[in-house]
Amino acid sequence: xxxxxxxDVPTRSTPLARLLLLSLLAVLLASCAHAPxxxxxxxxxxxxxxxxxxxxxxxxxxxxxxSVEESLETLRTANSGGPVSAHYLIGRDGALYQLVAEDLxxxxxxxxAWGTIxxxxxxxxGIELDNNGTDPYPSEQIDxxxxxxxxxxKRNGIPREQVIGHSDMAxxxxxxxxxxxxxxxxxxxxxxxxxxxxxxxxxxxFDPALALRLLGYSSDDHAAVIxxxxxxxxxxxxxxxxxxxxxxxxxxxxxxxxxxQATNVGDSQEK
Ligand SMILES: [Zn+2]
Numbered sequence: 407x408x409x410x411x412x413x414d415v416p417t418r419s420t421p422l423a424r425l426l427l428l429s430l431l432a433v434l435l436a437s438c439a440h441a442p443x444x445x446x447x448x449x450x451x452x453x454x455x456x457x458x459x460x461x462x463x464x465x466x467x468x469x470x471x472x473s474v475e476e477s478l479e480t481l482r483t484a485n486s487g488g489p490v491s492a493h494y495l496i497g498r499d500g501a502l503y504q505l506v507a508e509d510l511x512x513x514x515x516x517x518x519a520w521g522t523i524x525x526x527x528x529x530x531x532g533i534e535l536d537n538n539g540t541d542p543y544p545s546e547q548i549d550x551x552x553x554x555x556x557x558x559x560k561r562n563g564i565p566r567e568q569v570i571g572h573s574d575m576a577x578x579x580x581x582x583x584x585x586x587x588x589x590x591x592x593x594x595x596x597x598x599x600x601x602x603x604x605x606x607x608x609x610x611x612f613d614p615a616l617a618l619r620l621l622g623y624s625s626d627d628h629a630a631v632i633x634x635x636x637x638x639x640x641x642x643x644x645x646x647x648x649x650x651x652x653x654x655x656x657x658x659x660x661x662x663x664x665x666x667q668a669t670n671v672g673d674s675q676e677k
Contacts, residue, residue: 458509460562463523463530464555464569465515467492468537468582474501477536481505489513490676492532498543500550508562516676518576521622526575527677531558535583542586555597566596570622577634578627579675585643601639601659607651608658614649617657 444450469477474497481491482505492514495503506512514532523529533554535547559566571587572580593600599621615628623631629647636644639656649657 461508461529461531462564462568463520463526464558464564465526465530465532465572465575466551466569466583466587467514467532467534467572468539468584468587469495469534470537470539470582472538474498474503474536477534478503478505481534488675488677492534494532494554495534495536496547496550496554497536498547500544500546502550502554508558513676515572516576516579518579519624520570520575523575531562531564537583537586539582539584540586543583543588548588548591552592552595552597555592556595559597567599569598571634571638573634573637574623577624577630581633581637581643585637585641589638589641599660601656603659603662605652605655605659608654612654612658614654614657617661620661621657 469480471477471480474495477495479485481495483489491506491512493504493506493508493512495505497503508531511527512532513527514534515526515530518526520526533551535543535551537543537547555566555569558564559569569592571589572582573584589598590600592598593602615625618631618635619625623634625631632646632649632653633644635649635653636642636646639660640652
């Protein structure tokens with residue numbers, strides 16, 4: 407917070423100077439204000455039976471920029487595309503930066519949905535990875551991400567499977583973290599959903615479109631969802647408009663996984 411230049415205020419201030427000083431103090435106080443802890447409309451009868459609101463989802467991003475320095479600027483300023491942020495940023499060398507406290511709502515997800523969650527920012531922790539959208543992810547960066555994910559999931563009680571990509575929840579707008587992102591490596595540590603069981607042909611009547619919705623994908627734009635699914639589970643950026651037999655086998659394996667249930671997780675552009 408800026409310190410007002412009190413030493414420049416005359417000792418015997420004029421009415422105009424006092425008005426300016428009061429206006430400045432009012433602006434400063436307003437900029438420091440948070441939501442009131444108690445609503446004056448109600449009688450305050452505090453209960454100890456509560457805890458902080460908690461995230462139930464982690465969203466992985468690629469910055470699609472060229473350097474950590476550039477992204478630290480973007481994530482902390484009112485940039486030309488509107489203000490955005492994330493809780494964390496990880497450099498290609500594995501350096502880890504935190505920009506927003508986990509119990510606050512960062513502006514990383516934007517419009518979209520996952521399962522029943524339609525305001526993903528309010529329910530998630532966002533992690534940006536310094537990546538231009540096409541380069542492979544260095545092992546140092548992924549090792550740092552795995553360490554952070556283990557920490558976040560443990561402290562927040564987030565199931566390890568509740569880790570998704572930005573493209574999964576915003577398939578019509580986003581392709582990050584992209585086809586190069588090593589979801590299989592994450593799955594070795596239990597992060598994200600992955601078809602670990604041997605792939606087999608699904609039974610007659612298996613509905614791949616329904617399976618996508620059960621995973622958490624929106625049903626709004628089927629072609630965009632197929633593209634997001636291919637980015638995540640096949641490492642390809644396809645223009646396919648239909649799901650093929652391999653997609654059906656992957657979806658069947660994802661849903662056949664023990665304990666798999668229909669997920670219940672669920673404005674610059676990213677507000
Ligand atoms: Zn993103």
